[in-house]
Amino acid sequence: MENFLSLTDDKQKTIRNAALKLFGGYGYKMASIKDIADEAGISKSMIFHYFGTKKDLYLYLVDYCSKILKGPLMHYDDLPTDYFERIKVATKKQMALLKEEPFFMVFLPTMLSEKDPDVAKELQIYREYAASFQKDYAFKGVDLSKFKDDVDPIIVLRMMVWMAEGFSKKISQDNEDSYQRYVDEFTETVELLRKNLYKEVYL
Amino acid sequence: MENFLSLTDDKQKTIRNAALKLFGGYGYKMASIKDIADEAGISKSMIFHYFGTKKDLYLYLVDYCSKILKGPLMHYDDLPTDYFERIKVATKKQMALLKEEPFFMVFLPTMLSEKDPDVAKELQIYREYAASFQKDYAFKGVDLSKFKDDVDPIIVLRMMVWMAEGFSKKISQDNEDSYQRYVDEFTETVELLRKNLYKEVYL
DNA sequence: TAGCATATAAACCGATTCGGTCGAAGCGAT
DNA sequence: ATCGCTTCGACCGAATCGGTTTATATGCTA
Numbered sequence: 034m035e036n037f038l039s040l041t042d043d044k045q046k047t048i049r050n051a052a053l054k055l056f057g058g059y060g061y062k063m064a065s066i067k068d069i070a071d072e073a074g075i076s077k078s079m080i081f082h083y084f085g086t087k088k089d090l091y092l093y094l095v096d097y098c099s100k101i102l103k104g105p106l107m108h109y110d111d112l113p114t115d116y117f118e119r120i121k122v123a124t125k126k127q128m129a130l131l132k133e134e135p136f137f138m139v140f141l142p143t144m145l146s147e148k149d150p151d152v153a154k155e156l157q158i159y160r161e162y163a164a165s166f167q168k169d170y171a172f173k174g175v176d177l178s179k180f181k182d183d184v185d186p187i188i189v190l191r192m193m194v195w196m197a198e199g200f201s202k203k204i205s206q207d208n209e210d211s212y213q214r215y216v217d218e219f220t221e222t223v224e225l226l227r228k229n230l231y232k233e234v235y236l
Numbered sequence: 237m238e239n240f241l242s243l244t245d246d247k248q249k250t251i252r253n254a255a256l257k258l259f260g261g262y263g264y265k266m267a268s269i270k271d272i273a274d275e276a277g278i279s280k281s282m283i284f285h286y287f288g289t290k291k292d293l294y295l296y297l298v299d300y301c302s303k304i305l306k307g308p309l310m311h312y313d314d315l316p317t318d319y320f321e322r323i324k325v326a327t328k329k330q331m332a333l334l335k336e337e338p339f340f341m342v343f344l345p346t347m348l349s350e351k352d353p354d355v356a357k358e359l360q361i362y363r364e365y366a367a368s369f370q371k372d373y374a375f376k377g378v379d380l381s382k383f384k385d386d387v388d389p390i391i392v393l394r395m396m397v398w399m400a401e402g403f404s405k406k407i408s409q410d411n412e413d414s415y416q417r418y419v420d421e422f423t424e425t426v427e428l429l430r431k432n433l434y435k436e437v438y439l
Numbered sequence: 440t441a442g443c444a445t446a447t448a449a450a451c452c453g454a455t456t457c458g459g460t461c462g463a464a465g466c467g468a469t
Numbered sequence: 470a471t472c473g474c475t476t477c478g479a480c481c482g483a484a485t486c487g488g489t490t491t492a493t494a495t496g497c498t499a
Binding site for chain 2: 059063181183184185188189191192194195196197198199200202203218221222225226228229230
Binding site: 077085 | 460461
């Protein structure tokens with residue numbers, strides 16, 4: 034591990050991204066060290082020189098991603114109580130993250146559903162953490178009184194979850210750096226919903 | 237092939253679903269015959285007895301799925317011009333399909349992006365077909381005049397695409413047969429949007 | 440009941456790939 | 470010249486790959 038940490042940040046990132054991408058795409062067992070090394074443009078031996086074993090590499094990635102999860106990105110103490118404002122803040126944060134860690138959202142879902150006994154045990158904690166987190170972040174402390182009386186907020190919240198899911202999937206497919214356009218499109222959509230679902234007083 | 241086709245329909249379906257699931261999850265190369273056989277509860281030799289080679293099995297699945305695509309499910313001559321009605325019709329069809337072919341939507345996307353030279357060539361036709369189809373099905377002949385004047389239909393259409401994506405992802409994760417509840421939730425959401433985005437005349 | 444075809448699986452094949460090791464080449468600093 | 474460090478290609482035994490062959494169990498027919 035110290036071998037890896039003494040590399041330049043650029044090189045660390047290249048290797049980490051290759052590993053995140055392939056573990057994310059294929060899971061622990063099916064992703065091979067050779068493929069990761071090829072993707073990173075180094076030889077297979079280097080991976081072992083840096084990390085020791087496949088398992089150590091994987092657990093390093095788990096730790097790395099958990100630090101992102103716990104990082105300043107995910108503090109939800111001071112989130113807006115206005116639902117649509119919160120959505121917009123969250124989206125902006127997401128996009129910023131995606132720009133810096135393009136494979137974080139590739140790795141995380143497969144990590145959370147990883148079943149291989151070699152590593153499954155170490156993941157249990159993160160599973161629970163991620164689950165509770167998502168709920169709080171999306172819903173906790175939201176001011177639902179701004180919605181029109183005949184608009185069921187539950188339905189809106191559910192809809193937004195679906196939307197966000199589809200939206201982020203779309204983004205992760207396009208690898209261009211047209212993030213700004215996507216953010217604009219998403220913001221446009223949120224504004225349309227606000228305008229039509231809130232009481233006029235709050236517009 | 238004739239060996240396979242002479243099996244009972246149930247057994248055919250078991251084997252086909254196992255193959256669709258694993259090819260869908262891992263792609264042509266990374267999905268192994270042994271894993272497919274295990275998933276189907278038969279021995280590896282039987283797969284070769286039924287299909288000859290791995291490639292033949294894969295191409296059989298491609299053909300099988302293309303028949304579904306071209307089937308009555310996908311005729312869009314008589315779709316409603318009302319946008320939300322069309323969404324609802326499409327969703328109902330999708331759910332019915334998902335019930336009968338739970339792995340169709342697992343296999344199709346990876347099939348459409350399969351790059352392995354062993355099979356890639358045979359897939360070109362389906363790629364183009366699927367792309368053009370999706371656009372027509374979602375948008376062709378939709379009556380956009382029912383939307384409120386200050387509601388940009390483009391945004392609504394885009395939003396619905398995201399929603400549908402996220403919705404179907406959610407469904408494919410839950411393997412319970414609670415399809416009906418999902419359909420109800422989705423219908424509820426569509427109704428909410430119609431009520432708030434259409435001119436009052438059309439409600 | 441003897442004999443034959445068929446369905447199925449286990450054992451096996453050579454080739455490849457797996458995670459992991461090792462020795463040597465390259466190279467900057469001393 | 471040599472030490473230390475990085476890097477890589479060659480290599481290891483074990484496992485797995487797609488695919489074949491052999492053995493066995495189960496009928497169907499005569």
